Amino acid sequence: MKVIGHKNQIFYFEKVIKEDNFLSAYIFSGQEGVGKLEILKFVLMKYVCASKRGCGECNMCRRFKKITIPDINFILPDKISENLSELYEKGEWSIDNLRTDYFSREMVIGINTIRKIEGELATRPIELKRKFYIFLDADLMNREAQNAFLKILEEPPKFVTYFLITPYPDSLHITIRSRCIEIPFFSLKFEEFKEYFKYTKNIYFLYRFSKGSIGIAKKIIESKLEEEYGNLLRELARNKESEYFVYRKLDREYLKDKIFLLGFFIKEITELKMGRDKILKDHPFRNEIEFLNKRIDPYTLDLLYDKYYKILEGYKRNIPSFTLLYLFDSLRFGVP
Ligand SMILES: [Zn+2]
Secondary structure, three states: OOOOOOHHHHHHHHHHHHHOOOOOEEEEEOOOOOOHHHHHHHHHHHHHOOOOOOOOOOHHHHHHHOOOOOOEEEEOOHHHHHOHHHHHHOOOOOHHHOOOOHHHHOOOEOHHHHHHHHHHOOOOOOOOOOEEEEEOOHHHEOHHHHHHHHHHHHOOOOOEEEEEEEOOHHHOOHHHHHOOEEEEOOOOOHHHHHHHOOOOOOHHHHHHHOOOOHHHHHHHHHOOHHHHHHHHHHHHHOOOOOOOOOOOOOOHHHHHHHHHHHHHHHHHHHHHHOOOHHHHOOOOOHHHHHHHHHHOOHHHHHHHHHHHHHHHHHHHOOOOHHHHHHHHHHHHHOOO
């Protein structure tokens, strides 16, 4: 298993493994796709490995990868864990298929999941020295679930360790947070990022576009979001009514992409206004962005930002999609 960056976090857990002194609860925080789950997988595989190296070949490593060690429990959103048998059948139940981006999919970890964990706390670990409960999207716990979790966190058996992975630690109850050790994950440095994507062109652009997150960068490549960004810039540059912002589907994922692109566009223009021409270096849409930068004065940039902020807030507060699309729609007369 290859991991990039996050040397301090790895160093810390290597020491923990050596001395076998896991604490009862950790929060892994940091933006989506930054490598929180990757590092945890790397650390836990070392812990279970017969040689303590995380060889990937020994019986324990192989079972870890297939998620068949009973003391290692991954806590998924209710909807997903209800259909685990489907994942088994499709052969998709493995460590490599775990994801941590259910947040946008309106999923929940409810109280029954926490009660189930509570019921298991009386029994000691079966194979390992401790039991692990790993919440892949801890922020999905609803209020009831968080209250119940807080109770079991108050009197943790010595042999239990929780890992709460989340890009949104603020959505966890303050008392939960105070009982956990928070391990923050920061965006990768450009050098580290480059090491991973050796053969990709426009690598500096991709680094900025994904905020230094390998997970997001992979998604950008898969979903061709870069091309979509080009479309957005070309439409904005056309200075007349276009079809780009006319909504095609009332889908939250679709909206999320649009908001992401608009936010990145505003960031780029702001950077150029501040004289950071370095961003043009390997920019795939250099002509368009330079043209738009000339046309947008600081006042217009303000208006754009205002609109972006309204859309973003509306999205977070679950305002109906068509209202947000109406706001987007008003952009289609070119940049104001
Ligand atoms: Zn091994």
